[in-house]
Amino acid sequence: MAPQAREFELVDQSLLRRMLIFALPIMAMNVLQLLFNAADMVVVGRFSGSHALAAVGATGSLINLIVTLFMGLSVGTSVVVAQDYGAGNPDAISRSVHTSMAISVFNGLVVMVAGLLVCERLLGVMGTPEDIIELSALYIRIYFLGLPASMIYNFGAAILRAIGDSRRPMYYLTISGIVNVIFNLIFVIVFDMSVAGVAWATVISQYLAMVMILACLVRSEGAIRLRWHLLRVDREKLKDITKVGLPAGLQSLLFSISNVLIQSAVNSFGSAVVAARSTAGNVEGFVSTAMNAYYNAAITFTGQSVGAKKYDQIDSIAKVCTVLIFTTWIVLGGVTLFFGRALLGFYTTNAEVIDIGMVHMKITMATYFTCGIMSVFPGLTRAMGYSILPMLSTLIGACLMRIVWLVTVFAWYPTFAVLFWCYPVTWAIAGAGQIASFFYARRQVLKRAELEDEDGDDTKAPGLPQTAAAR
Numbered sequence: 001m002a003p004q005a006r007e008f009e010l011v012d013q014s015l016l017r018r019m020l021i022f023a024l025p026i027m028a029m030n031v032l033q034l035l036f037n038a039a040d041m042v043v044v045g046r047f048s049g050s051h052a053l054a055a056v057g058a059t060g061s062l063i064n065l066i067v068t069l070f071m072g073l074s075v076g077t078s079v080v081v082a083q084d085y086g087a088g089n090p091d092a093i094s095r096s097v098h099t100s101m102a103i104s105v106f107n108g109l110v111v112m113v114a115g116l117l118v119c120e121r122l123l124g125v126m127g128t129p130e131d132i133i134e135l136s137a138l139y140i141r142i143y144f145l146g147l148p149a150s151m152i153y154n155f156g157a158a159i160l161r162a163i164g165d166s167r168r169p170m171y172y173l174t175i176s177g178i179v180n181v182i183f184n185l186i187f188v189i190v191f192d193m194s195v196a197g198v199a200w201a202t203v204i205s206q207y208l209a210m211v212m213i214l215a216c217l218v219r220s221e222g223a224i225r226l227r228w229h230l231l232r233v234d235r236e237k238l239k240d241i242t243k244v245g246l247p248a249g250l251q252s253l254l255f256s257i258s259n260v261l262i263q264s265a266v267n268s269f270g271s272a273v274v275a276a277r278s279t280a281g282n283v284e285g286f287v288s289t290a291m292n293a294y295y296n297a298a299i300t301f302t303g304q305s306v307g308a309k310k311y312d313q314i315d316s317i318a319k320v321c322t323v324l325i326f327t328t329w330i331v332l333g334g335v336t337l338f339f340g341r342a343l344l345g346f347y348t349t350n351a352e353v354i355d356i357g358m359v360h361m362k363i364t365m366a367t368y369f370t371c372g373i374m375s376v377f378p379g380l381t382r383a384m385g386y387s388i389l390p391m392l393s394t395l396i397g398a399c400l401m402r403i404v405w406l407v408t409v410f411a412w413y414p415t416f417a418v419l420f421w422c423y424p425v426t427w428a429i430a431g432a433g434q435i436a437s438f439f440y441a442r443r444q445v446l447k448r449a450e451l452e453d454e455d456g457d458d459t460k461a462p463g464l465p466q467t468a469a470a471r
Helices: 002-009 013-048 050-057 060-071 073-087 090-125 133-162 167-190 194-219 235-267 271-307 311-338 340-347 351-365 368-383 388-407 416-420 422-454
Strands: none
Touching: 013 167, 013 271, 013 311, 073 090, 073 133, 073 235, 073 271, 073 368, 090 133, 090 235, 133 167, 133 194, 133 271, 167 194, 235 271, 235 368, 235 388, 235 416, 271 311, 271 340, 271 351, 271 368, 311 340, 311 351, 311 368, 311 422, 340 351, 351 368, 351 416, 351 422, 368 388, 368 422, 388 422, 416 422
């Protein structure tokens, strides 16, 4: 009777509590990251002017375009390590950890070199306004020097989250972020370095975070301990990580391409609209970062459940994720709209930029729950071992439809308000695709469970390991 009671407990209110306990440190970490990024923009906007603010803001889409494909492999790390941990296989966990960290080093160097070689040319192709393109190029060249450190940190954090530890990555990011803000103030205000100052501050903080996450893994006990002499690529684990991570990375890449196209359209309206979209997007990021925390929770809880063959928990995890998405949208979305002008005022005193930023926020916040569905449900599907379906949903629902919007609706009514409407429309379409993908993957997993029962499979694990995620 005890196992049955415990199984019931896993799908009642305690699951909501445990997922929140796991997600809140990630949310806090993401919010802190946004605050530190906001500090970059606030410092440069306040002390170097709106052109410098627009120059930093104009680089975001391009940075994501170059980085996301490789960073997406860290999703594969989260899923594979979580499944190995749920299955209670120390050898598999160790091979996954060392393969992941080897991948992170290689990816970081590749992305850094690629970024340095093509960033300035791509800024020109995107139609970055002439009055900010030189500053944007300077910022992005310095920024990419920190990419190896950022890649290593993100893969290391993915390993810790996969075993249920979402707190230590938050601590490390907090420390590095405080250092980032301090150097921002010193470089920009004291040394008058403008965009170069915030870029160098970011690079320094990224390498500090890398050192802390590596020290954590080296000092860890058990299977996740990083041993330098074991740092190599295991072919089987590389295949498993790539199977999940590559489609996730391609999804992010395709998403970034569509955002680059939108950024190009934004650039056509001049630096004021560029600055407005950048600041509004930064404020809205505090809502999306909560959704990202639920995405990580979905991966870890579902991955461990699949690894332990506790397939009946998948529905409960999905329901909790849905409740969290709608609650976050209502609370944080409402706060964002109510205090919108004041929040934008932290970044700039330019009235035109604030007015345009409010147009952006009113359009996007009204239906932001669709963005949450589009962002979180892929975590459930990928953790079940299906990564192609979420990629296709995003490709068709978001990327392709955004291009269609640009060449039809926006071409017919070329205003920045019409341009901003492409976000909620494509979020809704992609979100519907992600829900359909989840139900397909769920049906396949349950069919597999039925076949295992018919074959008399007695290897079914008794339950989730009692990690921080499962407690």
